[in-house]
Amino acid sequence: MNIEEFREFGKASVDYIADYFENIRKIDVISKVEPGYLKTKLPENVPPTGEPWQKVLQDVDRVIVPGLTHWHSPHFHAYFPTANSFPGIVGELFLSGLGCLSKDWDSNPACIELEVRMMDWLAKILGLPGEFLNSSEGPGGGVIQNAASESTLVGLLCGKQRALRDTLKQHPNLDETYIIPKLVAYTSKESNSSIEKAGLLASVTMRLLPTDKNGSLRGDVLLEAIIRDKDDGLIPCCVVATLGTTGSCAFDNLDELGRVCSNGGIWLHVDAAYAGAAFACPEYRYLMKGIENVDSFNFNPHKWMLVNSDCSAMWFKNTKDVERAFKVKATLPKIPSFKPELEHWQIPTSRRFRALKLWFVLRIYGIEGIQKHIRQQISLAKFFEHLARIWGLSALDLGGEDSLTQELLDEISRRNKIFLMPYYYREKLVVRFVICSRFTEKSDILYAWREILSLVKHEEPYIHNSDKDFTNGKSESQDAEKKNT
């Protein structure tokens, strides 16, 4: 393909994508294909000679789009939002087009320096403490990772290594092989499965602690577990707190957990993958009270902050900890041209120029645009609450048996007008309703609510009012709604 063909193909694809979004309301949210549908649609081998791009574009339309679950349909209320925006798409086109990776600074000065600056921009937008900034005097800093799961694993490995070092310092007679199997970490039962997985991958026992009735992990529960483990000769090394759980958007009590961790010298990692974006609006920052005791903090701009996947933002209070856990002896003893050396804060050894799309999104939206997006989506969730008395990413309990809930969901899927997912919340099957697409409007909420109501044949649904129960945030979010309208 020569440059002129690339211009044509690229522009035709921009138009295809634009048309796709122009028509997104007309497309059924769930794909109608059956498992294995692709088998007969594509040959079993790579074509021996190249095919024209026009044929490939036709096949996107013929083979791919009919097999998509449309995450950006305004009727998609399942899983979680995955960010998408026009500046984000073009940002990705640019970073992929220029195609310059980075390892150390010399391999791509623009990539490293823009990422350093963008992570500071983001930290300031969220109101994180200054010590997390790359530009701070101290050892704090931020970096873009691939995924929240990866960030959790990175945080846990930092905690593991720090506990190992600290224990060796206190007990120089012990050795690594004695200490490592005794390390233990904690999270809540409501935390994402990726946290339990991080424990599995890091060979660190991950205790899933019970939450209070609002889905929040509390300090006393954590402290009790730590004391029990210490009595058994184990070594607590890490706590993973969740701000915005997957099931019901519950917030752990960071303030209480932070004090326990700080007193015990235990690494505190925060998984705010989804809900962290809301801290761009000052009125929600009370939910991260206690942030000053956090060692690493992660949220995904690629979930709720309009930056196309992948872009998972992670900060460390002390980046020396991650370097100690991740840096191996360099092949070439070289003085770095520029600090920080982001390549030692991650699992891969090179990085894509993801800062570019973050820059595009932050500039073209501005603080105002980002805040407007967050507030609008919360106001839509509040409108659903107004209809159904629930708030945000929350749980709709149909009151009856789990099987009735499952029946309702099956029927909703079969009709394919909206897409919802179930979740076990406190041992009960509930329906999650998430505002996902940035195209979702008030009329779409009404549409979804009518669809649900039309199918609830039994009693009136009981709603977990997370506004009161989980977040105590009603007045703040209502204020936000007022400001936004």
Add this chain to the structure above:
Amino acid sequence: MNIEEFREFGKASVDYIADYFENIRKIDVISKVEPGYLKTKLPENVPPTGEPWQKVLQDVDRVIVPGLTHWHSPHFHAYFPTANSFPGIVGELFLSGLGCLSKDWDSNPACIELEVRMMDWLAKILGLPGEFLNSSEGPGGGVIQNAASESTLVGLLCGKQRALRDTLKQHPNLDETYIIPKLVAYTSKESNSSIEKAGLLASVTMRLLPTDKNGSLRGDVLLEAIIRDKDDGLIPCCVVATLGTTGSCAFDNLDELGRVCSNGGIWLHVDAAYAGAAFACPEYRYLMKGIENVDSFNFNPHKWMLVNSDCSAMWFKNTKDVERAFKVKATLPKIPSFKPELEHWQIPTSRRFRALKLWFVLRIYGIEGIQKHIRQQISLAKFFEHLARIWGLSALDLGGEDSLTQELLDEISRRNKIFLMPYYYREKLVVRFVICSRFTEKSDILYAWREILSLVKHEEPYIHNSDKDFTNGKSESQDAEKKNT
């Protein structure tokens, strides 16, 4: 930004990228900026309100491009190739544009099914044994990971868990905390630093074994190390073999290593990140002799096979092993609609639709186009060899002191006509010369060679002739060259 503005911005960006490549020869390969250059060029905060896209595009030109190291310049011979192609760029635009993630099949049937098919296409292109295919009767299969570093970590964790299970089966009286600290893994001294890093992250001792004079890890060296460790009560769990080392593109003796691993029940992971793409040409497949004893195999289409980063291909002989190591109890006990469940073969819990760009590249190039690209780049390396008597990604030893080599490199960097990197090869500083850009032509090799020669003030450079020493591949690659011209 509305849809019409997106069309304009997108198309202007396609043109910008096309112009960039049209002019790539005119740009100095290394950026002239000084460390910290970006500080004064961008504000310290996100703009309060959104900015027009035209201003952002101007700033790409003003701030970003001058700070790039141009990985696709035909004069870039440093690090390793990072793939880039027009079909790959448009593929990335599409996957980012449609913006549909996947977790399980229901979340995006097209993504899962295309990835399953594309990994089979790729396996067939490389001539991997049929048991690695997703469509095989057995438990084998392939998946796209983010990076080779990640694939190595995944392979190592599989080996760790399998050894743990096997040991527990043989010695039911032992427990996990006794076994895990005794696990040990092996790789060569010439392997990429990411392999040592994987050992650090997985808390598995990674032994760096010496190679033969060609940079190749041999079976007897491995066997000796294993016997020694077993005598010391340790438990060998994994070997990471390299096909194409970073320093000199040496190939471990997979046949010998495979037999040792197979006899000892030790997981064998292959890191063929860069050189694996060459197996698309049957004449290089002799270098993967012994592949039938491999448990996991990884190569990066995003290095040398024209697919824009990230796209790291990984296959397992038995995917049950990775599921045992990676799968945590599901939140919802759900029967999967479709197998394989790719989400349990990786660290993150969701995946981008990367199969799409792989599909674009494989179709628009075809087998013929892929092979032509590989053969052309090898023929260019052979032309450099013809000039300098070296082959492929190889090592140029200036014969004198390391300081002379460093001086030469500094002078080359200062002049900024070509970009080369040093490497310690068998304890000696040598110059690596890599064919990276797909735009590199014969005239560029001449250009580079003249540049090097003009600066070599001392004795005639001595060349490690890897063609004879490392690969025994002269006749095959010369044949390839003939076919290609």
